Amino acid sequence: MSPVPLPNTCETIPPIGGGASPSSTWKNAAIGLAFVAFLIWSYRGAGIDLAQLFSADSFGQILIYIKKLLPPDLSPNVLREAMKGSIETFAISFMGTLLAVAIALSVVFFASRNLIFSGLLYEMEPKQGWRRKARIVPYLAAKSLLNILRTVPEMVWALIFVFLVGLGPFPGVLALGVHTGGVLGKLFGEVLENVDSQPIEALQATGANRLQILFYGIAPQVLPQFISYTLYRWEVNIRMAAVLGMVGAGGLGQRIHIAISLFFEQQLLTLIIAIYILVTIVDYISAYLRRKVS
Amino acid sequence: MPQPRFRVKPPSPSLTRHSVKAYFPYLFAGLFVLVFFDSWKRAEIAPELFFSDRGRASLWKFLTGMFPPEVSWNFLSLMLQPALETIQISIWGTAIAVVIGFPLGLLGTHTLVVGGILNDAELQGAPLRRGLRQGIYLLARSLLSLFRSIPEFVWAFMFVRAVGLGPFPGVLAIGVAYGGMLGKVYSEIFESVNSRPLEALQATGANKLQVFFYGWLPQALPNFVSYTLYRWECAVRASAILGLVGAGGLGQQIEISMRMFNFNEVLTILIMLFLMVAAVDYLSAKVRAML
Numbered sequence: 264m265s266p267v268p269l270p271n272t273c274e275t276i277p278p279i280g281g282g283a284s285p286s287s288t289w290k291n292a293a294i295g296l297a298f299v300a301f302l303i304w305s306y307r308g309a310g311i312d313l314a315q316l317f318s319a320d321s322f323g324q325i326l327i328y329i330k331k332l333l334p335p336d337l338s339p340n341v342l343r344e345a346m347k348g349s350i351e352t353f354a355i356s357f358m359g360t361l362l363a364v365a366i367a368l369s370v371v372f373f374a375s376r377n378l379i380f381s382g383l384l385y386e387m388e389p390k391q392g393w394r395r396k397a398r399i400v401p402y403l404a405a406k407s408l409l410n411i412l413r414t415v416p417e418m419v420w421a422l423i424f425v426f427l428v429g430l431g432p433f434p435g436v437l438a439l440g441v442h443t444g445g446v447l448g449k450l451f452g453e454v455l456e457n458v459d460s461q462p463i464e465a466l467q468a469t470g471a472n473r474l475q476i477l478f479y480g481i482a483p484q485v486l487p488q489f490i491s492y493t494l495y496r497w498e499v500n501i502r503m504a505a506v507l508g509m510v511g512a513g514g515l516g517q518r519i520h521i522a523i524s525l526f527f528e529q530q531l532l533t534l535i536i537a538i539y540i541l542v543t544i545v546d547y548i549s550a551y552l553r554r555k556v557s
Numbered sequence: 558m559p560q561p562r563f564r565v566k567p568p569s570p571s572l573t574r575h576s577v578k579a580y581f582p583y584l585f586a587g588l589f590v591l592v593f594f595d596s597w598k599r600a601e602i603a604p605e606l607f608f609s610d611r612g613r614a615s616l617w618k619f620l621t622g623m624f625p626p627e628v629s630w631n632f633l634s635l636m637l638q639p640a641l642e643t644i645q646i647s648i649w650g651t652a653i654a655v656v657i658g659f660p661l662g663l664l665g666t667h668t669l670v671v672g673g674i675l676n677d678a679e680l681q682g683a684p685l686r687r688g689l690r691q692g693i694y695l696l697a698r699s700l701l702s703l704f705r706s707i708p709e710f711v712w713a714f715m716f717v718r719a720v721g722l723g724p725f726p727g728v729l730a731i732g733v734a735y736g737g738m739l740g741k742v743y744s745e746i747f748e749s750v751n752s753r754p755l756e757a758l759q760a761t762g763a764n765k766l767q768v769f770f771y772g773w774l775p776q777a778l779p780n781f782v783s784y785t786l787y788r789w790e791c792a793v794r795a796s797a798i799l800g801l802v803g804a805g806g807l808g809q810q811i812e813i814s815m816r817m818f819n820f821n822e823v824l825t826i827l828i829m830l831f832l833m834v835a836a837v838d839y840l841s842a843k844v845r846a847m848l
Binding site for chain 1: 592593595596597599600601602603606612615616619644645646648649652706707708710711714715718719794797798801802808811812815818823827830831834844847
């Protein structure tokens with residue numbers, strides 16, 4: 264099986280597409296003009312001071328800040344704290360991703376139309392009548408639930424869960440799980456709606472019922488993709504878990520928040536290095552497992 | 558000598574020899590269970606919190622507090638400014654990202670700086686210049702990697718400390734973090750251009766600058782614009798959230814409403830956010846289709 268293409272999201276870099284066809288000059292000019300107008304409008308609104316940004320003064324300040332960051336604080340105390348934070352961040356991302364899979368799997372079968380009301384599985388009962396309507400209702404409910412989970416960003420979920428269950432890593436797990444559950448639900452749904460129909464037909468011809476078709480015809484086809492998508496989302500989640508702490512949800516983020524607030528710049532650098540190492544390790548593990556699966 | 562009628566395949570080695578590979582699934586499962594229980598403890602998972610009196614009370618407070626969403630004209634007009642600010646932050650953040658990413662992406666393109674047909678003739682037998690070019694290339698690459706490996710939230714928080722609260726730190730955070738990503742993609746686009754036109758140009762005696770402008774840029778430009786627009790969509794989402802650490806826009810309003818337990822306002826802002834992101838995606842897709 265060829266490696267599964269990853270979905271295009273803000274966290275990944277999509278493949279570079281083929282060149283576009285040449286377009287007319289006036290169209291390009293119009294787009295360019297609109298763009299410049301946009302820029303000017305934004306310049307006023309966003310309170311930007313480019314002159315100040317590119318002044319010698321600000322470069323001096325940046326240099327001073329960099330000097331404050333160096334060298335990273337490698338005293339045993341700080342290292343222990345960074346280690347603890349890294350492990351906690353790992354735990355948050357791990358449990359969050361598992362929760363997401365649980366949410367996605369429990370919803371997705373209602374959210375893919377070929378499993379719930381149309382297509383091969385249902386062509387034997389052409390006049391479904393009210394039963395078809397009864398099947399569309401859970402479909403729509405599941406779809407909109409996934410949409411809501413996905414639309415609210417992780418950070419906002421984290422704020423909400425911090426309110427609900429208090430500070431600590433647990434709200435981070437819930438935030439990652441709920442948001443990623445929505446994302447994975449959508450991705451899994453797309454996989455389910457694109458399964459190869461021939462094994463299903465063959466199973467149907469042998470008289471298998473729908474549950475049997477699901478387990479023997481559909482599950483073996485979609486499982487590698489499911490695992491691959493889950494691993495990919497785990498890579499995203501480890502990055503997110505590292506910063507969720509900024510709103511009180513544990514892990515490295517909480518320690519970064521403290522270090523920045525108290526002007527412990529050298530500790531901050533240590534923690535940033537910890538993020539870098541942790542993310543690299545998880546990327547490596549995930550890539551290894553993905554190779555195993557495909 | 559007569560051939561044997563049936564050829565017996567030797568048993569596969571994995572059946573006879575128990576290699577480490579055969580144990581992999583068990584090893585993996587054991588490790589997984591171990592990590593699971595350890596993580597459960599470390600992440601302080603406590604579902605019972607939702608069923609405790611306090612948990613139920615705050616859940617109830619949250620759910621009932623959300624409805625109906627705050628739609629008074631007063632509040633909506635108050636939120637219009639931060640919503641626009643979010644878009645403005647994303648636009649200037651992306652613009653700065655291009656300003657950072659483009660030159661670094663150029664310098665981080667191997668075929669442009671060190672190798673390839675543009676440089677082969679020039680750098681042959683000049684190890685010192687080659688080394689210098691290699692140094693520039695590596696420096697650009699590592700700067701880009703540094704910019705994008707620090708999460709934008711951390712950048713935002715650091716810039717809030719440096720230049721104060723408001724939209725400006727958000728612009729800088731998106732500019733730096735996305736500059737790192739754009740630079741990497743730009744250099745990939747540059748390296749993937751078709752080299753035939755470049756060779757043809759060189760054969761006519763065009764200098765490096767001419768080769769770049771007439772051979773390289775026309776091929777790369779559509780991909781450039783399209784990818785930058787795509788990144789802008791992401792920047793809108795990011796700038797809406799960066800406010801949670803004090804960097805302006807709608808995020809800051811979410812934080813304020815959340816802290817004051819005005820959940821109906823939170824719901825309204827989330828709906829606004831949803832509409833805004835959908836509108837930007839639509840607009841960007843339209844423009845990309847036109848390119």
